[in-house]
Amino acid sequence: LGVRVVQLQPGYVRSEASAVVSAVTGGRGLPAARRRPQAERGPGGRPWVVQNVETFGCIGLLVRHGLDWYQQVGTADEPGTRLLTVTGAVHRPGVVELPVGAPLRAALRAAGGATRPLQALLVGGYAGRWLAPEHLDVPLTVDGIRAVGGTLGAGLVVALPDTACGLATTARVVRYLASQSARQCGPCTNGLPAVAGAVEELAAGRPSPGVLDRLSRWCGLVTGRGACSHPDGAVALVRSALETFADDVQQHLAGDCGRSGLDVGVPA
Ligand code: SF4
The missing domain is CATH 1.20.1440.230 (NADH-ubiquinone oxidoreductase 51kDa subunit, iron-sulphur binding domain)
Structure with missing residues (x-):
């Protein structure tokens, strides 16, 4: 299996799937002019698989340790763990790894806990959603976050303290x-x-x-x-x-x- 590393131009939308495929095939590295999953049809009329590094990491663990091992943590629908970047009003901002299905408050705990009373959390990334602290017990699964109107998106969790607007x-x-x-x-x-x-x-x-x-x-x-x-x-x-x-x-x-x-x- 050959591996080629391609450095993308900086830019928020350059990590969008069709933009990534465009960049690695010599294009402009911008989103395609038409919404269509790359897994159906991309450049050359072929389907393309686009995954992030975390997913490939999980596949590697799955292959090395087997399905039973992988399913020991997480939920039945979403086994395994999830990486989250926790920042804002927490004692130890950084990347944390949690079992899928752990409550949102576990992400704060893994980052050392909140430094101030919180008024909201930005969950998912810059294009994520603000959630009120009443949702701290929501499970960190795709469906769990979606049920309260949120998205896990890029896995960013920002703790907004009471002192910020x-x-x-x-x-x-x-x-x-x-x-x-x-x-x-x-x-x-x-x-x-x-x-x-x-x-x-x-x-x-x-x-x-x-x-x-x-x-x-x-x-x-x-x-x-x-x-x-x-x-x-x-x-x-x-x-x-x-x-x-x-x-x-x-x-x-x-x-x-x-x-x-x-x-x-x-x-x-
Ligand atoms: S492809 Fe269109 S919608 Fe997407 S970032 Fe570019 S201008 Fe905006």
Whole structure:
């Protein structure tokens, strides 16, 4: 089996499956202009298998130790373990490995526990969802997180302390996501910066009249209109912020809350 290592250009959407296949086959390394699973048909008209390193690691363990060993941890539907990057208000930020099905609070415990009372957790990644602390006992399975409106996505868990502003944190992330559009589809190229601007207005406590209505309308116009799911993820994050931080939204309509956004590692 030959192995060739290909270094991708930096960029958020360059890790999207069709972008990866494009890069390794000499293309531009951007998402395909049409949504179609690479496992069905990719460059050359052939199906392509695209997996992340964690999955290949699991396959290696499965082959080496066998199915019975692999199924000793995890759930019946999702055996094995999962890697999570836990950051924010925890004592030991970093990558932790947990049995699939462990509760969300186990991720915080594995990272040394929370340093402050938490007001929310960003679960899944920059295109993930904000979840309230009442969901700390939800199992870390695809279905478990989905049942509370979340996604495991890239496996990022950000603990938002009570001292940080969830809307300002969201504004930073959405502005970054808007900057990472591959600029191939109008709703993504033009829509995400507009959405980011509206979230920033709200976060700054200086909203123009009708900002929530515009935000809602733009989110609806952008969803499902890109060639890849990049805009969908950004919009889902915004919607979860408006829901999770509903009280803060009302406060910000009247002015700044006095708290700053949390640094969640968004590239400058
Ligand atoms: S939706 Fe955005 S990121 Fe995805 S292909 Fe279109 S322009 Fe690029």
